[in-house]
Amino acid sequence: MTSPSTEMVARTGREADGAPIVSVRDLRIHFPVGRRATLKAVDGVSFNVRPGEVFGIIGESGSGKSTLGRTIVALRKPTSGTILHDGIDFNALSKRELRTVRRGYQIVFQDPEGALDPRMTVLQSVREPLDIEGMGSAAEREAMARQCLEQVGLGSDFAGRYPHELSGGQKQRVNIARVLTTRPKLIVCDEAVAALDVSIQAEVINLFSQLQRELGLTYVFISHDLNVVAHISHRIAVMYLGGIVELGPVEEVVASPLHPYTRALLQSRPTPVPASMRERRKPALSGEIPSAIAPPSGCHFRTRCPQAVAKCEAEAPLWDNIEPGRWVACHFARDSVQVKK
Ligand SMILES: Nc1ncnc2c1ncn2[C@@H]1O[C@H](COP(=O)(O)OP(=O)(O)OP(=O)(O)O)[C@@H](O)[C@H]1O
Ligand code: SF4
Ligand SMILES: [Mg+2]
Incomplete structure (x- = not known):
């Protein structure tokens, strides 16, 4: 895989800048659990997604x-x-208005089988969102469905095939073609390549x-x-237990992470070095992510943080704009940051 973000900006010909396409402010998504408990799946996150950028979100399972x-x-x-969304609060729209504008925001899931009906041909599956909307x-x-199939690299000979006649990568291409039919502005890719073989992952990422x-x-x-x-990604947000703990340009976050959790994720990421040649060292991140029903007081990461002190238990850290971006x-x-300077 080659260079990530600057290349992307150059290729798209658009600065990843300007008025946000999505603006999220102090967002909370809580689920009632049992009679009294609440699971805080997302708990007070704020960020902007800019037009033309790839906004990456990383975090362990269950982070929200x-x-x-x-x-x-x-x-x-x-x-x-x-x-x-483009300055519009969906809550303020009528049902009909919402139906129209939400077409611009689509999602591709992990499971390539998920959105495909085994009884429908590829063409029928890709055309379905347009049929539903009439x-x-x-x-x-x-014609639109065929054009979208072409755009994802599936020629006309795929149109009449059924899902069981396709590989995992081809099925995911069909799912991508489906969301393209509505001419979206923004696509959320939720683990969209996670279920594919590593070689196919690279192909589908290149397609994106x-x-x-x-x-x-x-x-x-x-x-x-x-x-x-x-x-x-151009920028990356690191999530831990329902919150974003670090956000910034991907090259900067990867080269000089500022949060102990980001550092631990970077240390534990797989490298191409054979296992036998890797240093034997303690895992960077030990223990399970705590329950989002009863998160630790103060800083939620304190129970796993190698740098935690008493203050971390007593006070939640502020969301600090520590350097531009x-x-x-x-x-x-x-x-x-001071030490580095
Ligand atoms: N409908 C729901 N009802 C109750 N709890 C939920 C619901 N959906 C998600 N959760 C909980 O919210 C938390 C965040 O879940 P979410 O699926 O967003 O995590 P994730 O970061 O996507 O994890 P993964 O990497 O495993 O996909 C988890 O504790 C999960 O169990
Ligand atoms: S536990 Fe303390 S040192 Fe560790 S991330 Fe949280 S605030 Fe920072
Ligand atoms: Mg998930």
């Missing part, structure tokens, strides 16, 4: 990535906080990059695989 992704594409309502004539819908270049798309790219997110939530992040 999918819940956040689904809420961005309006598949779930927030408990509190706001999301503006957009254009039948001939126009078919190519589509972004050709169609001017914006992605929110969710993955637990730091290598994948770092490869494709870089945000972090750790009491001691400013100290580490």
Whole structure:
């Protein structure tokens, strides 16, 4: 895999800048559990996604990535906080208006089988979102579906095939073609390559990059695989237990992480070095992620943080704009920046 973000900006010809396409403010998504408990899947996150950028979200299982992704594409309502889509609050729209504008925000899931009906041909599956919306004539819908299949690299000989006749990578291409039919502005890719073989992952990631270049798309790219997110993203948000603990340009976060959790994720990411040649060292991140029903007081990461002190138990760290474009939530992040200077 080659260089990630600057290349992407050059290829798309768009600065990853300008008015946000999605603006998230103090977003909370809580689930009632039993009679009294509440699971805080997402708990007070704020960020902007800029047009033409790939906004990566990384974090361990259960950190709230999918819940956040689904809420961005309006598949779930927030408990509190706001999301503006191109400046529009979906809550203020009528049902009919919402149906029209939400087409612009689509999601591709991990499971390539998920969205495909085994009884439908590839062409029928890709055309289905247009059929449901009743957009254009039948001939126009078919032409659009065929065009989207071409865009994902599946020629006309795939149109009449059924899902069981396709490989995992081809099925995921069909899913991508389906979401393209509605001409989205932004696509949330939720572990969209995680179920594929490593060689196919690279192909599908390249397809995402190519589509972004050709169609001017914006992605929110969710993955637990730091290598994948770092490869494709311009900026990266690191989630831990429902919160974002660090946010910044991907090269800067990877080269000089400011949060102990980001550092641990970077240390534990797989390297191409054979296992026998790797240093024997303690795992960078030990223990399980705590329950989102009863998260630790103060800094939620303190129970696993090698630098935790008494203050971390007593006080939650502020979301600090520590350098231009870089945000972090750790009491001691400013100290580490001073030391580097
Ligand atoms: N509908 C729901 N009801 C109750 N709890 C939920 C619901 N959906 C998600 N959760 C909980 O919210 C938390 C965040 O889940 P989410 O699926 O967003 O995490 P994730 O970061 O996407 O994890 P993974 O990497 O495993 O996909 C988890 O504790 C999960 O059990
Ligand atoms: S605030 Fe304390 S516990 Fe949290 S990441 Fe920083 S040092 Fe670790
Ligand atoms: Mg998930």
